[in-house]
Amino acid sequence: MVENRPILNIVSHIVLILGIAIVALPIWITFVAATHDAVRMTQAPIPLLPGSHFWENFQQTLWGSGLSGTEIAPVWRMLLNSLAMAMMISLGKIAISLISAFAIVYFKFPFRMGFFWLIFITLMLPVEVRILPTFEVVADLGMLNSYWGLSVPLIASATATFMFRQVFLTIPDEMLESARIDGAGPMRFFWDIVIPLSRTNIAALFVILFIYGWNQYLWPLLITTDTDMTTIVMSIKQMLEAAEQSPQWNIIMMTALLAMIPPVFVVVAMQKLFVQGLTETDK
Amino acid sequence: MASITLKDLVKSYGDTEVLHHIDGAINDGEFVVIVGPSGCGKSTLLRMIAGLETVTSGDIQIGDRVVNNLEPANRDIAMVFQNYALYPHMSVRENMGYGLKIRGNSKADINRRVEEAAAILEIGPYLDRKPRQLSGGQRQRVAMGRAIVRDPQVFLFDEPLSNLDAKLRVQMRLEIRKLQQRLGVTSIYVTHDQVEAMTLGDRLMVLNGGYVEQFGTPIELYDRPATLFVAGFIGSPSMNFLPAEVASGMVTLANGARLAGGGTASGKVTLGLRPEHLIADETGPIEINVQLCEQLGAITLLHGHLSGTDVECVASMPGHVSAAPGTLMRFAIAPEHLHMFDTQSGKRVDA
Ligand SMILES: Nc1ncnc2c1ncn2[C@@H]1O[C@H](COP(=O)(O)OP(=O)(O)OP(=O)(O)O)[C@@H](O)[C@H]1O
Ligand SMILES: [Mg+2]
Numbered sequence: 001m002v003e004n005r006p007i008l009n010i011v012s013h014i015v016l017i018l019g020i021a022i023v024a025l026p027i028w029i030t031f032v033a034a035t036h037d038a039v040r041m042t043q044a045p046i047p048l049l050p051g052s053h054f055w056e057n058f059q060q061t062l063w064g065s066g067l068s069g070t071e072i073a074p075v076w077r078m079l080l081n082s083l084a085m086a087m088m089i090s091l092g093k094i095a096i097s098l099i100s101a102f103a104i105v106y107f108k109f110p111f112r113m114g115f116f117w118l119i120f121i122t123l124m125l126p127v128e129v130r131i132l133p134t135f136e137v138v139a140d141l142g143m144l145n146s147y148w149g150l151s152v153p154l155i156a157s158a159t160a161t162f163m164f165r166q167v168f169l170t171i172p173d174e175m176l177e178s179a180r181i182d183g184a185g186p187m188r189f190f191w192d193i194v195i196p197l198s199r200t201n202i203a204a205l206f207v208i209l210f211i212y213g214w215n216q217y218l219w220p221l222l223i224t225t226d227t228d229m230t231t232i233v234m235s236i237k238q239m240l241e242a243a244e245q246s247p248q249w250n251i252i253m254m255t256a257l258l259a260m261i262p263p264v265f266v267v268v269a270m271q272k273l274f275v276q277g278l279t280e281t282d283k
Numbered sequence: 284m285a286s287i288t289l290k291d292l293v294k295s296y297g298d299t300e301v302l303h304h305i306d307g308a309i310n311d312g313e314f315v316v317i318v319g320p321s322g323c324g325k326s327t328l329l330r331m332i333a334g335l336e337t338v339t340s341g342d343i344q345i346g347d348r349v350v351n352n353l354e355p356a357n358r359d360i361a362m363v364f365q366n367y368a369l370y371p372h373m374s375v376r377e378n379m380g381y382g383l384k385i386r387g388n389s390k391a392d393i394n395r396r397v398e399e400a401a402a403i404l405e406i407g408p409y410l411d412r413k414p415r416q417l418s419g420g421q422r423q424r425v426a427m428g429r430a431i432v433r434d435p436q437v438f439l440f441d442e443p444l445s446n447l448d449a450k451l452r453v454q455m456r457l458e459i460r461k462l463q464q465r466l467g468v469t470s471i472y473v474t475h476d477q478v479e480a481m482t483l484g485d486r487l488m489v490l491n492g493g494y495v496e497q498f499g500t501p502i503e504l505y506d507r508p509a510t511l512f513v514a515g516f517i518g519s520p521s522m523n524f525l526p527a528e529v530a531s532g533m534v535t536l537a538n539g540a541r542l543a544g545g546g547t548a549s550g551k552v553t554l555g556l557r558p559e560h561l562i563a564d565e566t567g568p569i570e571i572n573v574q575l576c577e578q579l580g581a582i583t584l585l586h587g588h589l590s591g592t593d594v595e596c597v598a599s600m601p602g603h604v605s606a607a608p609g610t611l612m613r614f615a616i617a618p619e620h621l622h623m624f625d626t627q628s629g630k631r632v633d634a
Contacts, residue, residue, distance in 0.1 A: 174368035177335050178429075182382035183356030192381075196372040 033253035041249035088151035089213030101164035203273035285346035292341035316484030361430035511629035527554040538591035544618030555622035558599035567615030
């Protein structure tokens with residue numbers, strides 16, 4: 001719909017600006033808090049304009065002792081852990097669900113639909129529901145405090161499998177047939193035809209899954225006791241409670257700010273493909 | 284190059300048999316068109332030859348190999364699909380070269396062959412475009428190009444022109460024919476369009492309900508249709524069918540009119556008369572009560588009834604003819620243009 005009425009234009013801009021302001025305000029506060037020193041942050045009213053301690057806070061948070069008076073890992077280490085976990089979860093989920101969707105759509109084997117529904121009902125069992133048995137299994141496998149323990153239990157994805165199944169079903173049968181005539185075997189077809197045709201969907205899913213992985217809280221909290229293995233999202237919460245003193249907002253907010261960067265980077269970098277993947281229907 | 288032999292070929296889906304004991308031999312270099320109404324099993328037959336459908340029973344032989352259990356890629360065939368089935372993410376060049384790449388041909392060889400095919404089909408300028416950047420006709424050419432670069436023994440076409448507009452269809456039809464003659468590759472072409480079938484095929488296999496009605500040259504099919512179905516299917520406008528009785532060299536129509544012909548046949552038959560074989564003749568035996576004149580320019584179609592009956596009858600006359608509804612016109616027909624069919628079985632009754 002293309003309309004050109006000045007009043008409507010102004011109103012819609014006001015609404016949009018208000019919306020952005022509401023979303024952006026907490027982020028602004030976070031940023032401002034990260035630029036003041038610890039003392040200023042405990043005084044009321046909280047500042048609304050940036051202060052002059054950004055670099056100091058930045059360095060102390062990222063490489064330095066972090067929160068003074070505690071024994072938590074430096075934030076770069078947490079970022080690294082989070083990144084490893086999020087990447088392993090998202091890439092793992094994509095790889096596994098691509099392969100299982102491929103099997104379900106393109107191969108005939110006994111109980112094919114049975115397997116499909118089996119995968120599908122696991123949607124009803126998110127980590128929180130199966131957390132005790134999963135913990136038990138991971139502990140028995142000796143995967144506590146490891147990247148494997150952080151990612152493997154979260155790596156199977158019914159949602160992604162289902163989504164890729166739908167994507168594959170939109171690829172016309174003739175594509176498979178002409179690939180067969182061209183002499184492409186199943187794996188060749190998978191790599192040369194199926195993957196490129198699902199490219200945008202893979203990208204869209206990667207963005208969603210990366211953020212899902214990055215934001216994991218409960219699971220890392222349970223299985224990482226070693227401070228070297230903590231992830232950034234769970235640490236922010238711990239920082240609030242850790243020290244027996246009033247929270248050091250400048251450091252905590254700087255950490256929060258740093259925690260936002262990778263997901264934002266992923267979204268921005270994949271934006272074009274992401275939008276295509278969610279809207280494109282043309283095969 | 285290769286001949287193709289179909290032996291007692293049957294295809295069933297579950298309990299329903301869709302192709303019944305098809306036999307046929309296609310010669311080396313021949314262009315055979317499989318034609319028939321929608322749902323008669325044309326695509327199924329073609330796809331069985333391609334190896335995309337399994338054979339329920341019987342044999343398919345390409346050259347001297349029985350190929351029943353060979354993968355499509357090993358049958359040395361190429362197929363052009365109705366919707367072209369080009370890979371959307373590959374350029375025209377990659378689309379055409381993909382099969383060769385899988386076979387392990389060298390880059391230089393692939394390039395040479397692709398360029399050759401592109402030159403034949405005049406798609407050279409589009410080699411680096413994606414299929415979606417091409418028009419329907421250009422995609423069609425690319426699909427053909429993909430088939431010819433592989434230099435196969437057999438081309439298979441499944442209604443390759445049905446997505447094109449009428450004019451382009453006629454043009455591409457001729458091009459396909461020329462290309463096939465130039466390359467001399469045995470080809471099987473599926474269509475439901477009888478005009479397309481007549482113009483393209485060296486021989487036509489007319490399928491109906493999973494049975495082969497007749498397999499012969501276009502002229503054979505036109506001159507001596509083996510069944511009522513073929514008689515009605517081939518030729519436009521289609522043949523008139525009149526109930527009649529034959530006895531000792533005379534055919535009696537439903538209104539009592541008698542015409543010479545019919546040879547030694549006798550009894551009740553369905554008489555087939557092609558509209559274009561009816562010749563206006565004031566003393567002719569066939570009287571038609573004209574209801575409608577359809578002026579087509581070069582010819583005029585007169586639609587009406589056999590006078591005194593409600594048997595519909597169409598006559599085709601050269602030039603411009605006009606007749607008011609209700610006009611009675613008389614026609615004659617040469618004895619050799621009478622086709623007689625058994626009313627029950629639909630089989631041709633030979634004089
Ligand atoms: N997978 C299938 N399962 C069951 N029946 C099928 C299947 N594929 C085709 N048929 C049946 O086989 C018959 C022949 O189908 P086919 O596709 O060969 O027809 P066609 O002659 O190509 O028709 P059209 O001109 O419409 O393409 C049809 O009656 C169809 O219903
Ligand atoms: Mg068909």
